[in-house]
Amino acid sequence: MPTQYAPADVEGDLYERWTSAGLFTADPSRSPEAPAYTIVIPPPNVTGSLHMGHALDHSIQDTLVRRRRMQGYEALWLPGMDHAGIATQNVVEKRLRAEGKTRHDLGREKFQEAVWNWKAESGGSILGQMRRLGDSVDWTRERFTMDEGLSRAVLTIFKRLYDDDLIYRAERIINWCPRCLTALSDIEVEHSDREGELVSIRYSDDITVATTRAETMLGDTAVAVHPSDERYAHLIGTEIELPLTGRRIPVVADEHVDPAFGTGAVKVTPAHDPNDFEIGRRHDLPSLVVLDEHARVTAEGPFKGMERYEARAAVVEALRGEGRIVKEVRPYTHSVGHCSRCQTVVEPRVSLQWFVKVAPLAQAAGDAVRDGRVGIEPAELSPRYFAWVDNMHDWCISRQLWWGHRIPVWYGPDGEQACFGPDEEIPEGWTQDGDVLDTWFSSALWPFSTLGWPDETPDLQRFYPTSVLVTGYDILFFWVARMMMFGLYAMDGVAPFKTIYLHGMVRDQFGKKMSKSFGNVVDPLDWINTYGADATRFTLLRGANPGGDVPVAEEWAQGSRNFCNKLWNATRFALMNGAHVNGDLPTAYSTVDGWILSRLQTVIGDVDRHIEAFDFAKAAETLYHFAWDEVCDWYLELAKVPLMNGGDEAEATRRVLGEVLDKLLRLLHPMIPFVTEELWIALTGRETLVRGTAWPVAEQAYAAPDAEAVIASLQGLVTEVRRFRSDQGLKPGQRVAARLEFGDSPLRDHEEAIRSILRLTAPDASFAATATFPAEGVTVELDTSGAIDVKAERARLEKDLAAARKDLAQTSGKLGNADFVAKAPEAVINKNKARQAAAEADISRLESQLAALPAA
RNA sequence: GGGCGUAUAGCUCAGGGGUAGAGCACUCGCCUUACAAGCGAGGGGUCAUUGGUUCGAAACCAAUUACGCCCACCA
Numbered sequence: 001m002p003t004q005y006a007p008a009d010v011e012g013d014l015y016e017r018w019t020s021a022g023l024f025t026a027d028p029s030r031s032p033e034a035p036a037y038t039i040v041i042p043p044p045n046v047t048g049s050l051h052m053g054h055a056l057d058h059s060i061q062d063t064l065v066r067r068r069r070m071q072g073y074e075a076l077w078l079p080g081m082d083h084a085g086i087a088t089q090n091v092v093e094k095r096l097r098a099e100g101k102t103r104h105d106l107g108r109e110k111f112q113e114a115v116w117n118w119k120a121e122s123g124g125s126i127l128g129q130m131r132r133l134g135d136s137v138d139w140t141r142e143r144f145t146m147d148e149g150l151s152r153a154v155l156t157i158f159k160r161l162y163d164d165d166l167i168y169r170a171e172r173i174i175n176w177c178p179r180c181l182t183a184l185s186d187i188e189v190e191h192s193d194r195e196g197e198l199v200s201i202r203y204s205d206d207i208t209v210a211t212t213r214a215e216t217m218l219g220d221t222a223v224a225v226h227p228s229d230e231r232y233a234h235l236i237g238t239e240i241e242l243p244l245t246g247r248r249i250p251v252v253a254d255e256h257v258d259p260a261f262g263t264g265a266v267k268v269t270p271a272h273d274p275n276d277f278e279i280g281r282r283h284d285l286p287s288l289v290v291l292d293e294h295a296r297v298t299a300e301g302p303f304k305g306m307e308r309y310e311a312r313a314a315v316v317e318a319l320r321g322e323g324r325i326v327k328e329v330r331p332y333t334h335s336v337g338h339c340s341r342c343q344t345v346v347e348p349r350v351s352l353q354w355f356v357k358v359a360p361l362a363q364a365a366g367d368a369v370r371d372g373r374v375g376i377e378p379a380e381l382s383p384r385y386f387a388w389v390d391n392m393h394d395w396c397i398s399r400q401l402w403w404g405h406r407i408p409v410w411y412g413p414d415g416e417q418a419c420f421g422p423d424e425e426i427p428e429g430w431t432q433d434g435d436v437l438d439t440w441f442s443s444a445l446w447p448f449s450t451l452g453w454p455d456e457t458p459d460l461q462r463f464y465p466t467s468v469l470v471t472g473y474d475i476l477f478f479w480v481a482r483m484m485m486f487g488l489y490a491m492d493g494v495a496p497f498k499t500i501y502l503h504g505m506v507r508d509q510f511g512k513k514m515s516k517s518f519g520n521v522v523d524p525l526d527w528i529n530t531y532g533a534d535a536t537r538f539t540l541l542r543g544a545n546p547g548g549d550v551p552v553a554e555e556w557a558q559g560s561r562n563f564c565n566k567l568w569n570a571t572r573f574a575l576m577n578g579a580h581v582n583g584d585l586p587t588a589y590s591t592v593d594g595w596i597l598s599r600l601q602t603v604i605g606d607v608d609r610h611i612e613a614f615d616f617a618k619a620a621e622t623l624y625h626f627a628w629d630e631v632c633d634w635y636l637e638l639a640k641v642p643l644m645n646g647g648d649e650a651e652a653t654r655r656v657l658g659e660v661l662d663k664l665l666r667l668l669h670p671m672i673p674f675v676t677e678e679l680w681i682a683l684t685g686r687e688t689l690v691r692g693t694a695w696p697v698a699e700q701a702y703a704a705p706d707a708e709a710v711i712a713s714l715q716g717l718v719t720e721v722r723r724f725r726s727d728q729g730l731k732p733g734q735r736v737a738a739r740l741e742f743g744d745s746p747l748r749d750h751e752e753a754i755r756s757i758l759r760l761t762a763p764d765a766s767f768a769a770t771a772t773f774p775a776e777g778v779t780v781e782l783d784t785s786g787a788i789d790v791k792a793e794r795a796r797l798e799k800d801l802a803a804a805r806k807d808l809a810q811t812s813g814k815l816g817n818a819d820f821v822a823k824a825p826e827a828v829i830n831k832n833k834a835r836q837a838a839a840e841a842d843i844s845r846l847e848s849q850l851a852a853l854p855a856a
Numbered sequence: 857g858g859g860c861g862u863a864u865a866g867c868u869c870a871g872g873g874g875u876a877g878a879g880c881a882c883u884c885g886c887c888u889u890a891c892a893a894g895c896g897a898g899g900g901g902u903c904a905u906u907g908g909u910u911c912g913a914a915a916c917c918a919a920u921u922a923c924g925c926c927c928a929c930c931a
Contacts, residue, residue: 001890003890003891003893004891004893005893173929191927191928198931209931210931211931212931213931224931256929256931257931258930258931261930261931262931265931266931267931268931273929273931274929275929275930275931276929276931277929278929334930334931335928335930348929380860380861381860381926383859383860383926384859384860384926384927387858387859387860387926387927388926388927391927391928393929473925473926474926476926477926477927507868509867509868509880510867510868511867511868511869511924531893542879543868543869545869545870547861548862548869549925551867551868551869552868553867553868553880555879555880555881556868556879556880558880558893559879559880559893561893562891562893562894563893564893565891565893565894566890566891566893566894568890568891569890569891569893569894570890570891571890572890572891573890573891574890575890576890577890617869617870618870621870621878621879624878624879625878632890632891633895636890640889719896719897722896722897723896723897723898725896725897726884726885726886726896726897726898727897727898729884729885730885731885731886731888732885732886732888732895732896732897733886733887733888734888759888806875807875810875811875814874814911814912817911817912818911819910819911819912820874820911820912821911822911823910823911823912824874824911824912825874827874828874828912831874832874835875
């Protein structure tokens with residue numbers, strides 16, 4: 001074995017071996033007594049490539065799934081991709097544009113063909129990247145939202161919702177993207193503050209209104225005031241003449257108007273403003289559409305054909321010419337909606353669209369979490385979830401796109417409309433609705449459509465509901481809430497998952513969001529290539545504190561790589577020394593062996609608890625410190641003595657060392673599968689850790705608090721002497737003669753190990769002790785050849801003395817306080833008493849040592 | 857306008873009513889026979905501010921200040 005771990009030499013081979021042996025393949029009929037464990041992967045966009053967010057998301061899921069697999073669960077991690085309607089269509093259209101074409105040049109069918117071709121050719125590169133990460137997904141079950149099976153699920157549920165009157169078509173005001181030329185749902189609109197101009201327009205002698213979108217006045221069909229606003233009471237029910245148009249519009253009274261805002265009078269444009277649309281409905285006002293799908297003015301007159309911003313300026317100019325502008329226009333910051341795909345300012349627009357009636361579905365989705373059938377982790381995010389499901393507007397599901405599931409509604413020659421299921425025959429002469437469904441409609445079915453629904457497949461029976469949904473909190477609304485709605489609806493009230501685990505966003509080392517424009521984006525593949533998949537995963541998992549975002553930095557990936565290398569060398573050392581896992585653990589073993597076995601049990605329990613609690617940072621941290629600080633820094637060093645000596649004790653230690661590494665590698669395997677698999681095979685000579693290898697279970701029989709206390713004491717002594725050696729400038733490898741007096745300290749059995757670890761030799765004829773200090777009940781005299789650094793030694797003693805005095809003052813203060821003695825728990829009092837006594841002893845010892853020190 | 861959250865070492869973050877922790881960074885010394893991707897020893901924090909509860913507060917409570925995020929149909 002080389003002295004350094006080279007991930008590239010093992011990762012590809014191992015992954016190939018795992019998949020070709022079918023180790024990730026779940027089987028619904030295998031071991032029916034074993035519980036099922038299911039995770040469906042959040043399907044990445046077919047246009048996408050692996051970014052750090054995926055790497056985090058997948059590392060978490062893989063950790064959960066691999067652990068369950070080791071625990072004997074029939075574990076399924078189902079991969080797949082999303083067709084990502086608008087995003088994918090945009091990409092392909094962009095490619096067409098490069099050839100000077102639009103999708104209309106191709107026509108609908110040819111365009112779809114082009115998208116499919118593009119998908120076949122360059123889509124799904126993320127799947128290859130998932131292999132690089134080591135995702136233990138079941139490739140035999142890969143799905144795509146536009147697959148035949150999943151499309152059937154889409155049509156089936158559409159039909160069912162349609163028949164249940166939960167889907168309807170209506171003319172409503174919707175968010176319209178004038179660039180993508182399609183309707184958008186509420187959550188596809190991102191609001192951000194934008195500088196605009198608020199202009200006040202005198203509509204009549206009595207009424208002035210204010211607006212940031214002056215061009216919409218061309219579509220005004222009323223002016224609204226508050227019903228109890230005395231200023232306007234006499235005008236309610238009258239009509240005024242709308243400037244520039246000559247149209248007469250009524251003055252209506254509506255509760256929505258805030259009399260304290262502006263003039264208390266509002267222009268009403270039902271066709272182009274959501275509020276106004278509602279006012280219009282309440283007062284039966286006409287909706288006058290004055291902007292087309294490109295947001296160009298359609299109203300007859302001088303503005304016709306102008307683009308919206310051009311029209312805005314022109315309208316203001318014209319009004320100014322008529323003396324209608326009150327005061328000057330003033331800058332005004334207000335929130336404006338942008339298309340989440342292309343950042344174009346969204347134009348609210350009345351049009352005929354399809355909607356899901358969400359009230360009953362959202363109610364069920366809320367209840368499932370409220371009554372505890374589904375848990376949200378971390379729980380702090382539940383209020384967000386409730387706020388959303390409890391206030392959700394009807395969901396606009398139609399998109400004026402060509403890439404997606406076409407709405408399964410046909411229109412007959414005589415104006416009839418009917419929804420046909422996937423297996424129904426379409427009557428002659430009927431034409432299908434031209435729109436496609438929102439891409440989130442099909443993703444909402446993902447937890448069961450991927451398992452074969454609507455058919456009662458073995459997969460569906462065995463693996464639904466899924467165990468946990470792992471995703472970023474940013475798509476709680478987009479995806480999670482909708483899966484809840486559709487899952488509960490389609491699966492007779494059985495929620496699609498038992499737990500929703502929401503992780504944070506990956507950020508850079510300063511906590512900044514990764515963004516292309518800021519230039520701080522890290523490509524996980526770069527890390528995988530440089531440091532290995534395990535190091536990449538471990539870095540992410542170490543940062544995954546529940547409820548927090550995950551900062552990462554290149555240096556941290558290096559640290560993780562170093563950790564993998566540490567495991568590599570620890571195992572190398574073990575193999576060089578004959579460690580093995582054959583046969584039962586010895587019944588008799590040393591205190592050192594007993595200590596590490598005892599610590600191992602605690603670590604097993606801790607890691608289990610942390611993973612169950614989705615606390616991957618702590619699980620990783622626990623193993624990192626156990627492996628590095630305890631196993632490598634202490635156990636391996638202490639084990640060297642018996643291993644060198646040979647004999648029965650060496651035999652026992654070889655077995656215990658094998659045991660500790662065996663269990664450690666198993667515990668780490670879900671997080672860092674490659675290096676652990678490689679090392680475990682080398683250590684045990686067995687085939688694989690992935691399947692059929694038990695996840696460790698803590699065994700209380702090995703708990704050994706006495707051994708732990710002895711080793712803690714040994715560590716204290718060794719550290720103390722090392723500190724002296726370091727202060728004295730003694731080189732680590734330099735042998736120093738020493739005399740050790742153990743008294744009745746339990747460390748007396750460990751003299752050989754202590755001498756070995758501290759490079760202490762036996763005193764010879766020339767021995768002249770020049771440093772003496774008791775630590776941990778042991779007196780150590782060191783021969784430093786008469787050349788001790790008095791200044792350094794004085795500094796050391798004085799520092800210790802100051803610390804002891806401070807300690808004494810602190811404890812004495814407490815113990816002299818009657819309230820403290822009366823009210824503090826006994827354990828705390830005893831602890832203080834012990835500290836006080838120790839401090840007193842230290843002070844007298846240090847003082848005499850200082851006095852005995854020769855002058856500098 | 858609502859909701860949630862955060863202020864702890866240079867950076868990123870854990871912790872938690874009883875002497876302040878980790879990783880990285882930093883200083884010093886080391887190729888000590890698993891590992892220099894390493895080993896050993898260190899330095900560094902009034903735990904945001906102000907009050908309260910308590911024998912004891914960095915931790916609990918309140919207010920303040922400063923950030924962050926989510927939702928929202930303020931013309």
